[in-house]
Every structure is written in C-alpha cells, then in structure tokens.
Amino acid sequence: METAAVELQIPRQIQVLPTDDHVAAVKSKSRLSMLTCFHAGYFRISLSLCGQALLWKTLIEPTTDAHALRAVVRCLPSAAFLLLWSVAFLTLLALCLLYLVRCVLCFRSVRAEFAHHVGMNYIFAPWISWLLLLQSAPFLRPNTRGYLLLWWLFALPILALDVKVYGQWFTQGKKFLSMVANPTSQITVIGNLVGARAAAEMGWRESAVCMFSLGIAHYLVLFVTLYQRFLGSDSLPSMLRPVFFLFFAAPSMASLAWASISSSFDTCCKMLFFLSLFLFASLVCRPALFKRSMRRFSVAWWAYSFPLSVLALAATEYAQVVKGAVANVLMLILAVLSVVVTLLLMVFTAIRTGDLLPHDDPFILCSFDSNLH
Amino acid sequence: MDGEENVGSTKPVSPDPESFPSLFSYITSKSVAGFDITSSPQGDPVFATAPEAKHGDIHCTTLSTSSPTSPIQMRPHHAHSLSISMPSSPSAFQLEHSAGVLESEIDIPCAIDFQLNHPVTSATFQQQKQAKFHSQPMPVRNFHANTTPEIKFLNPLEHPQRIPRNSRFKDKRYDSFKTWSGKLEKQLSNLRGKPQEIEEIDDAKNTKPEAVPADRFFDALEGPELDKLKESEELVLPEDKKWPFLLRFPVPSFGICLGVSSQAILWKTLATSPSTAFLHISPAVNLVLWCISIALMGIVSSIYALKIIFYFEAVRREYYHPIRVNFFFAPWITCLFLAIGIPPLVATNLHTGLWYVLMAPIFLLELKIYGQWMSGGQRRLSKVANPSNHLSIVGNFVGSLLGASMGLKEGPIFFFAVGLAHYAVLFVTLYQRLPTNETVPRELHPVFFLFVAAPSVACMAWANITGDFDYCSRIAYFLALFLYASLSVRINFFRGFRFSLAWWAYTFPMTGASIATIRYSAEVTHTFTRALSIALTAISTITVATLLGLTLLHAFVRHDLFPNDISIAISGTPSKCTQKHTQSRTNFFLKNQAKSSSPDDRYIEAGPEVQI
Numbered sequence: 001m002e003t004a005a006v007e008l009q010i011p012r013q014i015q016v017l018p019t020d021d022h023v024a025a026v027k028s029k030s031r032l033s034m035l036t037c038f039h040a041g042y043f044r045i046s047l048s049l050c051g052q053a054l055l056w057k058t059l060i061e062p063t064t065d066a067h068a069l070r071a072v073v074r075c076l077p078s079a080a081f082l083l084l085w086s087v088a089f090l091t092l093l094a095l096c097l098l099y100l101v102r103c104v105l106c107f108r109s110v111r112a113e114f115a116h117h118v119g120m121n122y123i124f125a126p127w128i129s130w131l132l133l134l135q136s137a138p139f140l141r142p143n144t145r146g147y148l149l150l151w152w153l154f155a156l157p158i159l160a161l162d163v164k165v166y167g168q169w170f171t172q173g174k175k176f177l178s179m180v181a182n183p184t185s186q187i188t189v190i191g192n193l194v195g196a197r198a199a200a201e202m203g204w205r206e207s208a209v210c211m212f213s214l215g216i217a218h219y220l221v222l223f224v225t226l227y228q229r230f231l232g233s234d235s236l237p238s239m240l241r242p243v244f245f246l247f248f249a250a251p252s253m254a255s256l257a258w259a260s261i262s263s264s265f266d267t268c269c270k271m272l273f274f275l276s277l278f279l280f281a282s283l284v285c286r287p288a289l290f291k292r293s294m295r296r297f298s299v300a301w302w303a304y305s306f307p308l309s310v311l312a313l314a315a316t317e318y319a320q321v322v323k324g325a326v327a328n329v330l331m332l333i334l335a336v337l338s339v340v341v342t343l344l345l346m347v348f349t350a351i352r353t354g355d356l357l358p359h360d361d362p363f364i365l366c367s368f369d370s371n372l373h
Numbered sequence: 374m375d376g377e378e379n380v381g382s383t384k385p386v387s388p389d390p391e392s393f394p395s396l397f398s399y400i401t402s403k404s405v406a407g408f409d410i411t412s413s414p415q416g417d418p419v420f421a422t423a424p425e426a427k428h429g430d431i432h433c434t435t436l437s438t439s440s441p442t443s444p445i446q447m448r449p450h451h452a453h454s455l456s457i458s459m460p461s462s463p464s465a466f467q468l469e470h471s472a473g474v475l476e477s478e479i480d481i482p483c484a485i486d487f488q489l490n491h492p493v494t495s496a497t498f499q500q501q502k503q504a505k506f507h508s509q510p511m512p513v514r515n516f517h518a519n520t521t522p523e524i525k526f527l528n529p530l531e532h533p534q535r536i537p538r539n540s541r542f543k544d545k546r547y548d549s550f551k552t553w554s555g556k557l558e559k560q561l562s563n564l565r566g567k568p569q570e571i572e573e574i575d576d577a578k579n580t581k582p583e584a585v586p587a588d589r590f591f592d593a594l595e596g597p598e599l600d601k602l603k604e605s606e607e608l609v610l611p612e613d614k615k616w617p618f619l620l621r622f623p624v625p626s627f628g629i630c631l632g633v634s635s636q637a638i639l640w641k642t643l644a645t646s647p648s649t650a651f652l653h654i655s656p657a658v659n660l661v662l663w664c665i666s667i668a669l670m671g672i673v674s675s676i677y678a679l680k681i682i683f684y685f686e687a688v689r690r691e692y693y694h695p696i697r698v699n700f701f702f703a704p705w706i707t708c709l710f711l712a713i714g715i716p717p718l719v720a721t722n723l724h725t726g727l728w729y730v731l732m733a734p735i736f737l738l739e740l741k742i743y744g745q746w747m748s749g750g751q752r753r754l755s756k757v758a759n760p761s762n763h764l765s766i767v768g769n770f771v772g773s774l775l776g777a778s779m780g781l782k783e784g785p786i787f788f789f790a791v792g793l794a795h796y797a798v799l800f801v802t803l804y805q806r807l808p809t810n811e812t813v814p815r816e817l818h819p820v821f822f823l824f825v826a827a828p829s830v831a832c833m834a835w836a837n838i839t840g841d842f843d844y845c846s847r848i849a850y851f852l853a854l855f856l857y858a859s860l861s862v863r864i865n866f867f868r869g870f871r872f873s874l875a876w877w878a879y880t881f882p883m884t885g886a887s888i889a890t891i892r893y894s895a896e897v898t899h900t901f902t903r904a905l906s907i908a909l910t911a912i913s914t915i916t917v918a919t920l921l922g923l924t925l926l927h928a929f930v931r932h933d934l935f936p937n938d939i940s941i942a943i944s945g946t947p948s949k950c951t952q953k954h955t956q957s958r959t960n961f962f963l964k965n966q967a968k969s970s971s972p973d974d975r976y977i978e979a980g981p982e983v984q985i
Contacts (some may be wrong), residue, residue, distance in 0.1 A: 270783070271790035
C-alpha cells in the first residue's frame with residue numbers, strides 16, 4: 001500500500017476513507033488486480049528504451065564526418081540495434097496492453113490518474129514512445145505512407161491532450177499552473193517537440209512548426225514557473241526526484257526539433273543545446289537532491305535514462321556540425337553515459353523485479369475520494 | 374543549517390566530558406544564591422552556560438528565569454549589557470552546562486574584582502554605561518565547554534596576569550567571525566613570535582558560528598538592500614563600537630571597480646567609434662581610467678582577500694545574504710570589463726586562455742546560484758528575487774561579449790544561451806512583484822537601474838556573436854532604452870536613501886546603455902542617435918562624478934563610508950517576539966495544507982495563501 005502511494009504523495013487522509021469492501025478489494029493480490037495497477041508512470045520504461053533506440057539509430061547512421069568516434073560506433077553490429085528496437089517495441093506493446101486492461105477494468109482510477117498533477121503528464125508518455133519508435137524504425141522510411149499514417153495516429157492524441165492540459169492551465173479554476181506545475185509537466189512539452197521532429201522528418205514543415213511553437217510557448221511559461229517555485233508547488237515527493245532530469249530533456253528535444261525543422265543545427269539549436277548542457281551540469285552537481293530517491297529501487301529510477309538519451313542525441317548532432325575534439329569527446333561521454341545508465345536500469349529491473357512491480361494502485365483511493373466529493 | 378538547534382531547544386545539552394562536575398555547579402550555584410541575596414553592586418558572578426557544540430558565536434546567553442528546563446536562548450550581545458543581572462532562580466544553574474569563563478568584554482582594566490573572577494567592571498560599568506536589561510541577560514564571552522572554570526572559581530587570584538589588553542578583549546567579540554574562530558590569527562601571531570596568550574581561555578571548543586538560514590535574513594532585515602535592522606532584532610556584535618575595518622568592508626565595495634571600469638570602456642568606445650569621431654576624444658582618457666580601475670581593483674581585491682583570510686565566517690555570512698551573494702559576481706565582471714576596456718597601448722590581442730580563466734569562476738558561481746533557484750531549499754526564486762540578481766545574469770552577457778570580440782565562437786554562445794534563459798525567468802519574476810517576494814523594494818531605489826544592464830550588454834554581445842547589429846540586437850537595445858527611460862522619468866522617486874557603496878554598482882548599467890547607444894549610432898547614423906549617445910554619455914559621466922564626490926565626502930568628511938555591517942551580524946536565532954511571529958506564520962501555512970482532504974482541494978486552499 002505504501003510504496004506507490006508514497007511515490008505519488010497521496011495524502012494520508014484519503015487512505016482512511018475507503019470502506020471495508022474497497023480495502024479488501026485493494027488488498028487482494030490476485031494477478032488481475034496487479035495487472036490493473038500499472039499506472040502511467042510505468043511508461044518511463046518504454047520512453048527510455050525508445051529513446052535509446054533512437055540514439056543507437058542516429059549513432060549508427062553513416063555521417064559525412066569521418067571522425068574516428070563515429071566510425072567506432074558504426075562497428076557495432078546492427079543486430080544489437082535491431083535487438084534493442086525489438087525489446088523496446090515489445091515492452092511498449094506490453095505496457096500499452098496492460099494500460100488498456102487497466103482502462104477497461106479500473107476506469108475510475110484512470111480518471112483519477114488523469115486528474116492528478118503528476119499522473120496526467122504521463123498520459124503523454126505512450127504516444128511519445130510510439131513516435132520515438134516510429135522515428136527509429138529500421139524498416140520504415142519517413143517518406144512512406146505508412147509513416148505518415150502512423151504519425152497521424154500518434155500525434156492526434158498528443159494534440160488532443162494538449163488542448164485538455166494546456167487549456168486547463170489557464171482557464172480552469174482549480175488547477176492553476178502555479179500550483180500544478182512540477183518537473184513532470186515538461187513531458188507535455190517534450191510530446192509536442194517529438195511530434196514536431198517526426199513531422200519535420202516527413203517533410204511536413206507546417207505541422208512541424210505548429211507543434212514546435214506549441215511546445216516552445218508552453219515551455220517558456222513552464223520554465224519560468226518551475227524556476228520560481230511558488231510556495232505551494234513543492235508537491236513532488238522526494239521519491240520522484242529523478243524526474244528533475246526532465247529539466248534538460250526539454251531543451252535538448254527542442255534543439256533536435258528545430259534542427260530538423262531548419263535542416264541545420266544553427267545558432268538557435270546550439271543555444272538550446274547549451275542550455276540543456278548547463279542544466280545537466282547543474283543537476284549533476286547536486287547529488288544530494290537525489291539521495292532520498294536512490295535508497296530504494298522503483299520505477300522512478302527509469303526517469304534517468306530518457307533525458308540522458310535525448311541529451312546524447314543533441315550532442316551527436318552538435319558534434320556533427322562543430323567538428324572539433326571537444327564536441328566529439330562530449331558526444332562520446334554523453335552517449336556512453338546514457339547507454340550505461342540504461343543497461344544498469346535493465347539489470348536492476350531484472351534483479352529486483354519485485355520492487356518494480358506495482359503492489360497497489362495509488363489512484364484507486366483518489367478515485368474513491370473523487371466519488372465522495 | 375536551519376537554526377533549529379539554536380532555537381530554544383528543550384533538549385538538555387549533553388554535558389561536555391570536560392565540563393564542570395556537578396559538584397562544582399552546585400557550589401557555584403550556591404554562591405550565586407549568596408550573591409543574589411546580598412545584591413551587591415559588584416559583581417555577581419556571571420555564569421554563563423555553554424551551549425552545545427553547534428552554537429558558535431554567541432556572546433551572551435540568557436538563562437530563562439522561568440525554570441531550569443526552559444530553553445536556553447541566546448541573545449545577541451550588547452556591550453553595555455554588562456549589567457550582570459542574575460536569573461532569579463538559582464536552580465537555573467543546576468543545568469548541566471559547564472559554566473563558561475567570565476571575561477570582560479569591556480575595555481576597562483579588569484584588575485579590580487578579580488577575586489570574584491567575573492567580568493568585573495560590573496559596578497564601574499554600570500555606572501559608566503547604561504545598563505540594559507533584557508530579561509536577565511548574561512553577557513558571556515566565549516563558551517568554553519572544555520575550559521577549567523573550576524580553577525577560576527576556586528583560585529581566582531591565581532590569574533592576575535590575565536589582565537588583558539583592551540584591544541585584545543575587544544577582538545574576542547569578533548572571534549566568531551574570524552577564520553576558524555580566531556585560531557588562524559593566533560597561529561599567525563605565534564609565528565610572528567608574539568607572547569603566548571593564555572590559551573585555555575582563548576580556546577573555544579565550540580565557537581563555530583551558527584549558520585544563518587535564508588529566512589533569518591528576511592526576518593531580521595529590511596530595506597531595498599536588506600541592510601536595515603528591524604526593531605525587534607538584535608545583533609551578535611556590539612552596535613555602538615566601531616568594528617574592525619575588515620569586518621566593515623562589504624563585498625558591494627567591488628561596485629566601485631565595476632563603475633570605474635565600465636567608464637573606461639565607455640571612453641574607449643567614444644575614442645574609437647566612427648560615429649563619435651567628431652568629438653575627438655583622446656585615447657589617453659581611456660588609458661587613465663583603465664589604470665585607475667586596475668589600481669582600484671587591486672586595492673579592493675587585496676582588502677577583500679584579507680577579509681577572506683581573516684574573517685572567513687563574515688564572508689560566509691555575506692554569501693548567505695540574499696542580496697550580497699550577487700555581488701560575488703562583481704569582481705569577475707570587473708575583470709571582464711578590464712579585459713574589454715584594455716587600452717590599445719597596453720595590448721591589442723588577448724590570449725583566448727584568459728577568457729576561460731575569467732569565465733570559470735562565473736560558471737561555477739552560476740551553477741550554484743541558479744541551481745539554488747531551481748531546487749535549493751529556502752532560496753526559491755519566488756522569494757528571493759530582487760533586482761540585484763541581475764548581477765548574476767549580466768556576467769554571462771559580458772563574458773560572451775568579451776569572448777566574441779576575442780574571436781571565440783561556441784563559448785560565447787553557451788554563456789549567451791544560459792544568460793538569456795535565466796534572464797527571461799528573472800525578468801518575468803521581477804515584473805510580477807510577487808506577494809511572496811520579500812526582497813523587491815517597494816519604493817524606487819538606485820538598484821532598479823540594474824534592469825538596464827542585461828539587455829544593453831546582451832545586445833552588444835549578440836552583435837559581436839553574429840557580427841552584425843541585427844534585429845535581435847536591436848530588440849534588446851530598444852528594451853534597454855525603454856527601461857532606462859522608464860526609470861529616468863521617475864527620478865523624483867529616487868530620494869531619501871542613505872548612500873552606500875553598492876550604488877557604484879548601479880552606475881554601470883547607465884554606462885552600458887551609453888555604450889550600446891554609441892554602437893547603435895554607428896549602425897544607424899543619424900543626428901538623433903548621435904545626440905542620444907552624447908546625452909547618455911554625459912549623464913553617466915556626471916553620475917559617476919557625483920558618486921565620486923559623495924564617496925569622498927563620506928570617506929573624509931563624515932568618516933562613515935564603511936559603517937558597521939549589520940547585515941552580516943544578525944543573530945541566527947530569532948528573538949522571541951519574531952520567533953512567535955514566524956512560527957505563527959508557518960503554522961498558518963501548515964494548517965492550511967493539512968486541512969485539505971484531497972489533492973485538488975489542497976490546491977484551492979494553497980491558492981489564497983500565495984496572495985498573502
């Protein structure tokens with residue numbers, strides 16, 4: 001009962017509200033109930049794996065720069081990349097199916113999740129993962145019809161969610177941004193930027209610019225709000241501190257998206273990349289921030305991997321443009337770091353699967369609460 | 374770090390292993406009772422209680438008179454509170470603290486009254502100074518848990534040679550602000566062969582000064598530069614004495630270097646820019662100003678370096694001060710200015726390594742300060758944002774300006790990007806003037822001129838990066854101009870402020886705006902732009918000259934150029950009344966948060982709080 005609830009900081013008062021029936025239902029450890037407990041936070045795993053796949057694909061691509069570092073990377077067997085892509089695909093598929101089951105069986109808690117200030121952002125995660133997978137697909141070229149159809153399939157939900165979430169920020173009475181904003185809100189921005197990049201790769205510049213501007217405008221607002229850290233906005237529990245890494249994921253993604261739109265890694269992209277590099281350095285210098293969350297393995301740890309992959313991607317693009325020793329070393333370090341972190345996370349998951357699996361549904365109690373009100 | 378340990382903790386202080394055996398406490402308490410009854414004007418022995426190791430720089434403790442177990446509170450020291458009033462209940466001394474040493478903190482020869490071994494002078498002192506009673510203050514010097522006070526009490530006559538020099542006694546009060554609590558000084562004086570002073574008295578086991586949390590600065594200080602003490606607050610250093618010069622030398626003194634070095638750049642630009650060539654300004658002006666600024670920088674840095682060496686704790690407190698921390702960027706920005714304004718006679722091409730060397734400290738400071746904004750505890754931006762934060766942003770733009778003019782490409786863009794992102798955040802926050810923001814001055818103050826600094830330098834930096842004064846630079850320039858105009862028309866409201874050295878730092882934005890205007894007039898050559906550039910130059914020069922006059926006036930006529938730096942001497946623990954106030958405020962917030970029963974409702978409840 002404690003772990004996931006603690007993770008999402010469900011207030012204690014709620015935990016005493018349910019009646020005995022509900023308590024019994026929650027306490028039962030049947031397979032079915034565990035299956036329905038996979039909340040959207042588990043999509044961090046798929047985000048990370050798909051981000052890794054995209055990174056590997058970019059590294060393997062032949063480039064104009066015949067620098068030694070990229071050549072070394074290209075020595076890696078393409079089988080390794082295919083394996084990774086398949087693993088990512090299967091994981092994403094499995095998670096989506098599990099979430100579908102949850103939607104069907106436990107719709108109330110899905111609704112409660114959607115109303116939660118952290119949970120609602122992770123509803124974007126599956127669509128982002130699909131888009132990343134699409135971009136890294138080894139067999140699908142961007143100029144094919146299939147790619148286009150799939151892009152529409154995955155981008156439309158993002159746009160719909162945008163309208164819902166962003167509209168809430170400035171219109172709805174209860175959830176004003178100054179109170180709701182937390183580092184996971186940047187996932188919404190990343191969703192737009194990933195969609196923009198995928199569209200730009202297809203050649204659809206207008207849609208790309210549209211999604212990019214949506215993402216950037218809200219990123220500006222969010223960036224300022226998060227930095228200001230209003231009094232009531234420390235609503236992120238310490239278990240979720242790894243999501244602070246999203247601070248540098250968003251500008252890296254923006255830099256990649258703009259590079260795709262403008263077909264070159266120009267000054268604007270460089271500035272966004274440097275900003276994310278600075279934020280990365282700033283977070284890495286503060287290990288104390290993450291100490292509490294590192295005490296116990298949880299699905300929140302998977303939040304480390306995706307931002308590192310995106311940063312490494314941006315560094316790759318940067319190194320390609322600025323052909324210098326420093327840039328290449330930077331790219332190598334970041335790429336190795338992201339690969340190592342992802343591998344470590346996979347190892348941890350394999351060893352401590354028990355810690356990772358959900359033992360309870362943190363939102364089921366929220367749903368009771370919403371019923372009572 | 375938070376003053377939790379300092380605030381009246383009810384937990385008993387664990388007795389130090391070398392402290393008084395309880396027998397002695399008993400004996401001494403007995404004697405206290407005796408004095409209490411006799412109420413002799415001389416000397417009631419003052420018993421100090423040693424707080425636990427964490428408390429440091431306290432110079433007087435107050436034993437609460439209510440009960441023995443009542444919390445020990447620390448009151449800031451007052452030199453004249455040598456009224457050695459005793460706690461009415463002798464049982465208060467049965468606490469398990471070792472009694473501290475009683476040292477005189479006054480500079481009256483303490484030869485008298487030594488048989489009682491107390492800081493003396495109580496009687497004479499009471500006659501001389503106004504006794505200030507605040508609930509039985511106990512002036513104590515240092516807390517020496519490990520001293521052997523029993524010696525003092527039992528053999529008071531054995532230390533007649535402890536007649537200290539006046540100056541030495543005065544120094545002791547500042548020990549907590551010294552590096553390693555004064556041990557460094559002793560080491561140095563030992564090295565120099567000065568006579569050994571009585572070590573056991575001077576050695577304090579726990580004079581580590583208390584860390585002052587951010588909240589304390591807001592509670593204790595007020596004013597646009599957070600340098601005025603609120604009435605309810607007290608200092609830990611004597612208010613009526615002139616403190617050692619190094620303690621009075623604040624970090625905003627680097628503002629002088631900022632102001633003068635930016636003037637050097639201005640006159641260099643005037644001499645070299647094609648649009649002002651008609652003025653025939655001689656490059657000698659730049660040379661003279663540059664040499665003056667080098668000299669000033671050398672002087673100020675060496676003095677401050679001495680302060681770091683000898684009074685490190687004071688420097689640390691300045692670092693914790695929400696406004697002063699921004700001035701730690703000032704020396705590096707000055708170095709950058711000096712590099713930008715270097716006369717052609719001295720050097721034309723600077724080595725690029727110099728840029729990396731100059732930017733490294735700025736980079737490290739930034740990582741720390743911006744990281745604090747994002748995630749560091751109490752120092753959230755919605756609370757601490759103030760116009761002085763511009764100093765931490767401007768460094769980025771100045772660095773990128775220098776780097777681009779040196780021919781570097783990536784580094785300047787890096788710092789420009791970081792500066793721009795954080796400038797956007799700061800700009801929005803300051804414009805919002807959030808209700809939770811306690812540091813934005815309510816009235817106009819010269820510090821507001823710092824608003825002009827960032828856009829004017831950014832526009833020149835961008836022009837150097839792209840090689841052309843394009844639209845982005847123009848946008849930044851017009852923004853700077855607007856802010857300047859907006860402040861200038863309100864010049865009437867900049868009145869009634871006490872002059873401080875920090876004002877020098879506020880002149881460099883004006884100079885920056887003038888330089889940007891000269892650059893702009895070189896692009897857009899028109900009579901109006903030229904007139905504007907001359908006008909702005911004149912304004913900035915006159916302002917600097919006026920400031921120079923004011924500085925000289927305060928330095929040589931009024932002798933108050935370096936007043937006691939009270940901002941760093943606030944006590945780490947709030948006084949009782951402010952404590953209650955803060956506690957009630959915190960309780961209010963906590964209550965509201967606990968009241969809500971659902972996550973959503975919690976946000977509604979929290980909403981109005983923000984408006985408070």
